Amino acid sequence: MPRREGSAFAGLGVVFFKEFADQLSGTRMRILELLVVLTAVGAVYAAIQTIKSVVGEDAFLFLRFFTTAREPLPSFVAFMGFLVPLVAIAVGFDAVNGEFQRRTLSRVLAQPLYRDALLFGKYLAGLATLALVLLSTWLLINGLGVLLTGLPPSGEEVARSLIYLLVTLAYGGVWLAVALFFSVVFKSPTTSALASIGLWLFFTLFWGMIAGLLAPVLSPVRYGFPEEILRQAETGLALARIAPNTLYAEATLALLHPEVRALGPVLPQQLEGMVLGTPLPLSQSLVLIWPHLAGLIAASVLFFTLAYVVFQRMEIRA
Amino acid sequence: MTAAIETQGLTKRYGDLVAVRALDLHVEHGEVFGLLGPNGSGKTTTILMLLGLTEPSAGEVRVLGQDPVRKPLSIKRRVGYLPDTVGFYDELSGRENLRYTARLNGLFGREAEARIQEALLKMGLAEAADRPVRTYSRGMKQRLGLADVLLKSPELVILDEPTLGLDPQAAHDFLDLIQHLKAEGMTILLSSHLLHQVQRVTDRVGLFHRGRMALVGRVPELAQQVLKGAYRIRLRAAGPDLVDALSRLSGVVRVRREKDGYLVEAERDLRPLVAETAIDHGARLFSLDLEEPSLDEIYRAYFEEVNDAAA
Numbered sequence: 001m002p003r004r005e006g007s008a009f010a011g012l013g014v015v016f017f018k019e020f021a022d023q024l025s026g027t028r029m030r031i032l033e034l035l036v037v038l039t040a041v042g043a044v045y046a047a048i049q050t051i052k053s054v055v056g057e058d059a060f061l062f063l064r065f066f067t068t069a070r071e072p073l074p075s076f077v078a079f080m081g082f083l084v085p086l087v088a089i090a091v092g093f094d095a096v097n098g099e100f101q102r103r104t105l106s107r108v109l110a111q112p113l114y115r116d117a118l119l120f121g122k123y124l125a126g127l128a129t130l131a132l133v134l135l136s137t138w139l140l141i142n143g144l145g146v147l148l149t150g151l152p153p154s155g156e157e158v159a160r161s162l163i164y165l166l167v168t169l170a171y172g173g174v175w176l177a178v179a180l181f182f183s184v185v186f187k188s189p190t191t192s193a194l195a196s197i198g199l200w201l202f203f204t205l206f207w208g209m210i211a212g213l214l215a216p217v218l219s220p221v222r223y224g225f226p227e228e229i230l231r232q233a234e235t236g237l238a239l240a241r242i243a244p245n246t247l248y249a250e251a252t253l254a255l256l257h258p259e260v261r262a263l264g265p266v267l268p269q270q271l272e273g274m275v276l277g278t279p280l281p282l283s284q285s286l287v288l289i290w291p292h293l294a295g296l297i298a299a300s301v302l303f304f305t306l307a308y309v310v311f312q313r314m315e316i317r318a
Numbered sequence: 319m320t321a322a323i324e325t326q327g328l329t330k331r332y333g334d335l336v337a338v339r340a341l342d343l344h345v346e347h348g349e350v351f352g353l354l355g356p357n358g359s360g361k362t363t364t365i366l367m368l369l370g371l372t373e374p375s376a377g378e379v380r381v382l383g384q385d386p387v388r389k390p391l392s393i394k395r396r397v398g399y400l401p402d403t404v405g406f407y408d409e410l411s412g413r414e415n416l417r418y419t420a421r422l423n424g425l426f427g428r429e430a431e432a433r434i435q436e437a438l439l440k441m442g443l444a445e446a447a448d449r450p451v452r453t454y455s456r457g458m459k460q461r462l463g464l465a466d467v468l469l470k471s472p473e474l475v476i477l478d479e480p481t482l483g484l485d486p487q488a489a490h491d492f493l494d495l496i497q498h499l500k501a502e503g504m505t506i507l508l509s510s511h512l513l514h515q516v517q518r519v520t521d522r523v524g525l526f527h528r529g530r531m532a533l534v535g536r537v538p539e540l541a542q543q544v545l546k547g548a549y550r551i552r553l554r555a556a557g558p559d560l561v562d563a564l565s566r567l568s569g570v571v572r573v574r575r576e577k578d579g580y581l582v583e584a585e586r587d588l589r590p591l592v593a594e595t596a597i598d599h600g601a602r603l604f605s606l607d608l609e610e611p612s613l614d615e616i617y618r619a620y621f622e623e624v625n626d627a628a629a
Contacts, residue, residue: 004388004390005388005389005390005391005392006391006392010391011421011422014418014421014422015422018418018421022407022409026409102405102406102407102408103401103403103404103405104405104406104407106371106399106401107399107400107401107404107405107406107419107463107466108419108422109371110369110371110394110397110398110399110401111394111419111422111423112390112391112392112394112395112422112423112424113391113394113422114390114391315366315371315372316366316371316372317362317366
């Protein structure tokens with residue numbers, strides 16, 4: 001097979017900036033931004049009201065803004081876990097079939113660029129949009145925190161919350177790639193939106209139950225040995241971690257609660273000599289979530305590649 | 319110098335269906351070539367293969383001397399393509415849509431803006447340029463499509479059903495624009511099923527039938543080939559019946575009685591002889607016209623022939 005002529009990324013920048021501008025100027029984005037900012041501010045404001053009473057007792061007060069829930073509002077982190085996939089799907093569900101519907105695809109592909117550049121440019125623009133939304137929300141929370149408590153965040157808190165932001169972006173990237181994939185597979189944007197949301201609901205609501213049902217089948221406890229019980233617990237966890245939302249939730253937990261030392265079953269002998277409640281240094285928390293971040297990125301790459309393969313083989317008529 | 323488009327044995331199969339069958343197409347530089355045929359006869363598939371938007375199942379393609387599968391980028395830089403139902407980003411203005419195309423072709427800044435303005439002027443869209451495309455009429459969108467194609471100053475322009483969905487006046491104006499492009503020395507390949515429209519602008523045509531190019535040539539040549547009587551003389555006369563007398567003239571292929579006269583199909587221009595015959599037989603002559611054969615007739619006659627052969 002001879003090499004293709006020219007760079008696969010010719011025109012990537014042009015596509016990226018056009019798509020990015022479209023995302024930011026669209027009505028869709030305004031609605032999503034409003035939703036995210038309102039919920040974020042609401043959740044954090046409520047959290048700060050709760051926390052105010054304990055100022056000075058907690059070493060990681062700033063991180064509590066993100067994780068504290070006050071009835072009836074869930075915590076900011078819980079909100080994000082729910083909203084980020086929705087925003088990502090909203091950004092990506094009509095990326096390719098929308099161009100089909102508007103009949104712009106064949107005109108664009110008649111220009112000197114490869115399909116690679118079009119697809120990748122759209123993905124990057126979606127990711128940049130997500131990043132922008134997340135970063136502005138993060139800044140808003142920090143500002144709000146400083147204003148309402150009068151305390152500046154510590155360096156480690158800033159680092160931890162920024163890495164949390166990065167993980168959130170990776171999580172959004174997975175759903176963006178899913179949405180992009182469905183937008184290539186299905187001709188109608190409605191179908192692709194429904195398929196993306198359906199997959200998300202499946203993982204969020206049902207996968208946990210299915211993993212719980214599958215674990216005893218795959219690793220049955222026959223004689224009641226501790227090894228068997230442990231193996232079953234590990235199987236259950238491994239199955240649950242197929243879902244990106246599990247990966248994301250665990251990574252968030254380890255990042256924003258420095259005192260979390262393990263994300264899985266811990267044996268009593270491993271607890272020997274441990275001082276409970278002492279926080280882990282940032283580097284150790286990172287070691288803990290590293291596989292999760294890699295898993296999220298791998299899932300994005302997987303779905304993007306699937307989208308790419310289907311898109312390359314598609315015949316573009318009109 | 320090689321031809322602008324050259325294909326040999328070009329074939330496209332979709333499973334069992336053969337969309338294009340062993341097509342040998344040859345289009346010279348500076349020529350306007352019409353791909354004609356009913357819907358589903360393989361015109362669009364041929365165009366997609368020329369552009370490298372779909373891969374041929376067999377055969378060779380050379381567009382401007384290059385293989386569209388191996389050299390897609392350089393071909394797309396030199397070839398403009400207007401798809402049959404062209405679409406734009408509705409929320410952007412005409413100018414912004416063109417700017418995107420310009421950038422994809424590596425044109426930025428002042429040079430791009432100058433070319434965009436020029437293309438818009440040429441297509442008569444300068445006034446509407448900054449309105450969102452959603453407010454454009456079908457004809458305006460089609461002209462914007464042509465502006466989009468002209469931006470990159472292509473050597474070859476491929477237009478798929480360019481007059482589809484246009485009202486007769488808009489279609490007429492659009493074909494005028496195509497003639498201007500030809501005058502500027504561009505090679506143009508256009509497809510259509512509206513034969514009478516295309517006849518006016520094309521140098522040569524190829525008739526598609528079920529994936530095959532059934533006939534190729536200039537319209538008069540095809541008329542000669544298919545209709546035999548390529549010269550059609552319309553005679554308006556009153557008086558005695560002239561059918562027998564006219565039929566006996568040498569060179570006359572067929573004579574048909576019409577409402578207020580006769581239609582004489584002949585191999586040569588027999589107008590003087592027809593006039594003489596009419597007057598000799600005591601008819602009163604009102605008018606005598608030589609008609610160019612239309613593509614529609616060639617087409618219809620050809621398919622009658624094909625269907626007869628099949629029956």
